[in-house]
Amino acid sequence: MTPSVRVGLITYFLFRVGGGDWCPFSGCTRNMASVAALVKVSGRLVAEAPRAGLRRLLSAAAAGGHGQPGGARTWKILSFVVALPGVAVCMLNCYLKAQHEHERPEFIPYAHLRIRTKPFPWGDGNHTLFHNPHTNPLPTGYEDEK
Amino acid sequence: MTHQAHSYHMVDPSPWPLTGAMAALLMTSGLAVWFHYNSTTLMTLGLATMLLTTYQWWRDIVREGSFQGHHTKLVQKGLRYGMMLFITSEVFFFIGFFWAFYHSSLAPAPELGGQWPPSGVSPLNPFEVPLLNTAVLLASGVTITWAHHAMMEGNWKETTQGLTLTVLLGAYFTLLQAMEYFEAPFTIADATYGATFFVATGFHGLHVIIGSSFLLICLTRQINYHFTTDHHFGFEAAAWYWHFVDVVWLFLYISIYWWGS
Numbered sequence: 001m002t003p004s005v006r007v008g009l010i011t012y013f014l015f016r017v018g019g020g021d022w023c024p025f026s027g028c029t030r031n032m033a034s035v036a037a038l039v040k041v042s043g044r045l046v047a048e049a050p051r052a053g054l055r056r057l058l059s060a061a062a063a064g065g066h067g068q069p070g071g072a073r074t075w076k077i078l079s080f081v082v083a084l085p086g087v088a089v090c091m092l093n094c095y096l097k098a099q100h101e102h103e104r105p106e107f108i109p110y111a112h113l114r115i116r117t118k119p120f121p122w123g124d125g126n127h128t129l130f131h132n133p134h135t136n137p138l139p140t141g142y143e144d145e146k
Numbered sequence: 147m148t149h150q151a152h153s154y155h156m157v158d159p160s161p162w163p164l165t166g167a168m169a170a171l172l173m174t175s176g177l178a179v180w181f182h183y184n185s186t187t188l189m190t191l192g193l194a195t196m197l198l199t200t201y202q203w204w205r206d207i208v209r210e211g212s213f214q215g216h217h218t219k220l221v222q223k224g225l226r227y228g229m230m231l232f233i234t235s236e237v238f239f240f241i242g243f244f245w246a247f248y249h250s251s252l253a254p255a256p257e258l259g260g261q262w263p264p265s266g267v268s269p270l271n272p273f274e275v276p277l278l279n280t281a282v283l284l285a286s287g288v289t290i291t292w293a294h295h296a297m298m299e300g301n302w303k304e305t306t307q308g309l310t311l312t313v314l315l316g317a318y319f320t321l322l323q324a325m326e327y328f329e330a331p332f333t334i335a336d337a338t339y340g341a342t343f344f345v346a347t348g349f350h351g352l353h354v355i356i357g358s359s360f361l362l363i364c365l366t367r368q369i370n371y372h373f374t375t376d377h378h379f380g381f382e383a384a385a386w387y388w389h390f391v392d393v394v395w396l397f398l399y400i401s402i403y404w405w406g407s
Contacts, residue, residue: 071295071298071299072292072295072296072298072299072301072304074295075288075289075291075292075295075308076292076296076304076308078288078292079285079288079289079292079308079311082288083281083284083285083288083289084285084311086281086284086285087278087281087282087285087315089281090277090278090280090281090282091278093273093274093277093278094274094275094277094278097271097274098274104331105266105268105331108266110265110266111257112257112258112259112264112265112266112337113264113266113267113332113335113336113337114333114335114336115335115336115337116335121180121181121184128333128334128335129334130327130328130330130333131333132328132329132330135329135330135331136330136331136332136333
C-alpha cells in the first residue's frame with residue numbers, strides 16, 4: 001500500500017469515526033465543509049491506487065468470481081481453523097451445560113396448553129408425535145408420576 | 147439426419163410429469179383419508195409414487211446433461227432461472243410462517259397470559275443445542291464453499307472431502323434437531339407457541355433433509371466424475387439451496403429461539 005493510499009484511507013476512516021466531523025476533539029472549530037473538501041480531494045488523488053490493494057485483498061479472501069487461484073486453499077483453512085473448531089466449542093458448551101440436569105416444571109392445567117380439539121391420527125390420539133413421557137405432560141398431567 | 151438451428155433442448159416425451167401429478171393427488175387425498183378414515187394406504191402409495199417420480203425424472207436430467215451433452219450454455223441459463231425462481235417461492239413459503247409467528251408473539255393474546263412465551267411454556271435455551279445447530283450450519287456453508295472452489299480448480303480429492311464434510315454436517319444438524327424435538331418440554335399442541343415453533347422449524351428441518359439429499363446426490367456424481375471445472379450446475383443449484391436453508395435457520399434462530407424466548 002503506497003503512502004498516499006494509506007493517507008487517503010486513514011483520512012476517510014478518521015472522518016467516519018469522528019462522527020462525520022473531522023476533528024474528534026471538542027475544542028476543534030474546523031468546519032464540515034472544508035473537511036469534506038479535503039477528503040474529496042485526497043480521495044480523488046488516491047482513487048487509482050487503492051484498487052490494486054483492494055484487488056489483492058479480494059483475491060486473498062477469494063471473495064471474487066470464478067476461477068481465482070488459491071481460493072480453495074483459503075476456504076479449506078477457514079473450514080479447519082474456524083468453522084469446525086467453532087462447532088467443537090459449541091459441542092463442548094452443550095456437553096457442559098447438560099451435566100447439571102434441571103428439574104421439570106410442575107404441572108399446572110392451563111387451558112391454552114395441551115390443546116386437543118381432535119385426536120391425533122396415531123396411537124391413542126392423545127400423544128404428540130415426539131412425545132416424551134418425562135418432559136411432556138398430557139392434558140391430565142405427567143404420565144410417569146404426578 | 148435433421149439438425150436444429152438453435153441451442154435449446156427439445157426434451158423427449160417423458161411420463162414423469164404425469165406420474166408426479168398423480169403422486170401429488172394421491173398424497174393429498176391420502177392425507178385426508180388418513181385423518182378421517184384411519185387408513186394410510188393411499189398416502190403411502192402417493193409417497194412411493196413421488197419418490198419413484200423424483201428419482202427417475204432427475205436421473206433422466208443427469209443423463210441428458212452429463213451423458214448426452216444437451217445442456218448448452220443457454221439451457222443452463224434456463225436451469226439457473228428455474229432454480230432461482232424456485233428458491234424465491236420457498237422464501238415466500240417461509241415468510242408465511244414467520245408472519246404467523248410474529249402475529250402471535252408481538253401482541254400476545256390474553257388467553258396466553260398476555261406474555262410471550264405464554265404462561266406455562268418453558269422455551270429452549272438458545273445458547274445450548276440451538277447455538278450448536280447454528281454453528282453446524284454455518285460451518286457447512288464454509289465447507290461447501292471450499293468444495294466449490296476446489297471443483298473450479300480441478301482438485302477432485304478436495305472437492306470430495308469438502309462435499310463429504312458438508313453432507314456429514316447436514317446429517318449432524320438433523321440428528322441434533324430430532325433429539326431436541328424429543329427433549330422439548332413443550333409440544334405442538336401448546337398454544338400458538340408450540341404451533342408456530344414446530345411448524346416453522348419442522349418445515350425447515352424437512353428442507354434440511356431435502357438439501358442434504360441433494361448434496362448427497364452431488365457427492366455421488368462428483369465421485370463418478372460428472373462435474374468439470376466450469377460445468378457443474380447441479381452442484382451449484384445444491385449449494386444455492388443449501389445456503390438458503392442456512393439463511394432460513396439464521397432467521398429462525400434469531401426470531402423464534404432467541405428473541406422469542
